[in-house]
Amino acid sequence: MELAKQFRTMINKMQAYEYVFSLLGWDSNTEAPRESHKRRAEIMGVLSQELFALQTAKEYQDVVNQLYSEIDTLDDQLQREVKKAKKALDKVINIPMNEYVEYMQLGQLSQLVWEDAKQNNDYESFKGNLKQLIEFNKKFALYYAPEKDPYDTMLDDFEEGMTSKEYDAFFGQLKDELVPFVREVLKHPNHKYDSFINDSFDSKKQEQFCDYLIDVIQFDRNRGLMKKSVHPFTWNTSPEDVRFTTRYLENYVFSSIFAAIHELGHATYEQQISTEWDNTLLHGGTSMGIHESQSRFYENTIGRSLEFWKANLGKFKEIFPEQSKGIELEDMYQAVNRVEASLVRVEADELTYPMHIMLRYEIERMLMSGEASVDELPELWNDKMEEYLGIRPETDSDGVLQDVHWSGGMFGYFPTYALGSAYSAQIYYAMLKDLDLPKLIENNQLEKVNEWLKEKIHNFGSSKTPKELLLEVTGEEFNAKYYIKYLKEKYSELYL
């Protein structure tokens, strides 16, 4: 098939540029010297023009549209690729060029404005940018799908097939069943281990423990590596090159440990994808939500379990003999599961975390429907924090300005964080039917867990949608009850 071959060649060329942008990002986030940004920006300017020209070229449009017109005649894989390509194409080409350029410039500028605003606790200086970002995103969503609620288009961008109707149901359930439970738990604060948790832990030794965790999770060092960066992240260009970072805070050792396990979850997913999807549009994990389900599963279900510390407290004590003096298994289990109402999402514990997301989802929904304006945002934010967690930010830097997402025009991203955690619980209960998970964790036999996830999820790359995967793995559609059950069981036992 000549057309399919042309399609493949074009896709591969674009992927080469994407690889390059990826590498530029990895370099700049992990080691590039401070003053290197100017030259890099020039290079990225030249290369983005090249890539944009490829993505919107008449020849490429013709190939995609032609294939799309005869989609029923294509094999399943190519069908899925062409649908993805068509969707991406339609999103871009319906935007007038001048608006596209204006939006790109706004996006770059807004990041800087947000950084300053956060640093100076000055929401007013960012408000105008935020308003423009919202308007552009609504407008672009309507160009693509005039008949659809723009927020639904955005939600689908980050998690294929999800709509506000479904998220409303999900967060509604959390609000009814989880909020009262969280408030109950918060009445029993546990500060017994505060001085241990915030003791001073040498960075080099933290690195040594995180390096040990690579082998515990059985991540393949020949196809990946660990480094450090300000914000932990996972990076991959193929299953044969998957890298992740963690960060070292001397007075909060759990930050590096759980960031490492979290990213190892993402990274294991990417390493276990079949290489057959390389050079296709079905490479990489299938969605934000499924990705997050894997990172949360490794971080929380495995990493914060009693069995995990049964297996690994010994090593921890060997590396940190002073700080861990008198810390026994049960102490460690309680310490890593300390629950407290906190202002900042990225520092939130497993139980209060979904509250932070629910708040963001509700606010995005109101902003997109016009029910709330950017003027009311700080108050709205603070009121909801008070409602769900009983605390009120004293500054906008610790409130509405804390996250980078909106300044980059990412609306509809946040809900995938909670969705991923909920997916993770549903997958966990399905796994329990096949595996004696506690035993495997306790014996550091995670190769069995990896294998199960590979066979059921990882292997497929993006060749299945999140909904298809979840149905196949768990035998039913998404159901938040598993998440609520998991959290209630675990934290009732720990706190009530």
Place this chain on the structure above:
Amino acid sequence: MELAKQFRTMINKMQAYEYVFSLLGWDSNTEAPRESHKRRAEIMGVLSQELFALQTAKEYQDVVNQLYSEIDTLDDQLQREVKKAKKALDKVINIPMNEYVEYMQLGQLSQLVWEDAKQNNDYESFKGNLKQLIEFNKKFALYYAPEKDPYDTMLDDFEEGMTSKEYDAFFGQLKDELVPFVREVLKHPNHKYDSFINDSFDSKKQEQFCDYLIDVIQFDRNRGLMKKSVHPFTWNTSPEDVRFTTRYLENYVFSSIFAAIHELGHATYEQQISTEWDNTLLHGGTSMGIHESQSRFYENTIGRSLEFWKANLGKFKEIFPEQSKGIELEDMYQAVNRVEASLVRVEADELTYPMHIMLRYEIERMLMSGEASVDELPELWNDKMEEYLGIRPETDSDGVLQDVHWSGGMFGYFPTYALGSAYSAQIYYAMLKDLDLPKLIENNQLEKVNEWLKEKIHNFGSSKTPKELLLEVTGEEFNAKYYIKYLKEKYSELYL
């Protein structure tokens, strides 16, 4: 000027690709996981095709040829750029495409064949590739300049303006004046410090000392960084992003130290180039020889001086108290300047180093003129080693197979190593007229030395040729007598 603008746009686009190849190389040489090579090779395949298409595009040829035809009307900077562009273009477009492709494949293959041959001490398996590489290079040189000795074309590729006539004179002088001196010094071997030199030094501590050297040399950390790799090298994409590596051998601490100072020489050169040459063909250091003059100057003239260790032995002893027990200033000076006949170029000391290069130059010359064939090469090599250094390799791995250069088709590269060292001595004596160098080194005031080099050499990037620079800096043309004088003075005092 419309034409000049087109030229600039085209150059900038090509430079973006060169930046990318550079970054891919940096990544792959310093950290990329072992199994990442397959995906990277695919990406490089796609991008090299893109770059080659740009470099040979009809529109680009037209612009360069048009500008070249009116070169006298252009300003000095543009004249120099157009000459460079024209030369590079003519080198490529005169080669028939099929031969070019064949040569590229041969080059890639030969590297692997050489690696195996070196590992297995099997010159016979590499001989055929070497022969083909020589023939291709001669042929290509003749396509470009049919009237010129092909070896002269190659020499000019690595050091603009240098010819075999000039190198003959240079190496002839070394042969007459230096070989007898070296043989005399070698009669007084110094093994007093062998056990100190080859004592065990922890890698992490070596790294700490090398990190300290960054500040001694006053390399700007905001515009660069140090990392490690198997073979030390310097990497740069602009004066604002200059990186270098060193390597850590636990039983040879001088390896990391002098590799670091050597690369800091290259790196300081690149950092001190004016940013006005960014986005032009005059960016970066002007030639291999001038670059090597800077690295050798920092490594040997500064780093192996008595004054340098007067300033820095204290720090060394602080980091390595055990190993340096009883080592006083004079001991250290003698240890870092130990001279011995050795088989391997990259491990050679300052005095015997040029002998290794002389041998390679003479052999390249014979191979290119047809005076010697690849069949005779191992014998020829070993005979010359015996003649100049009085030792004979027992294996070809330690002889003719030791260096990577020829397997990559690089003929004419080696002589720039010795030339650079000789430039360095000539520049050194010029510097002594302006600066009290020993005092500055002793006081760790290298900012004054950097400043002098910046003003006289670094600043100009490639906007001056090596010959122009040398004449302006030292007031005379290249003269090997300074090099001979420098070596004789230093090593007479140490050894005779």
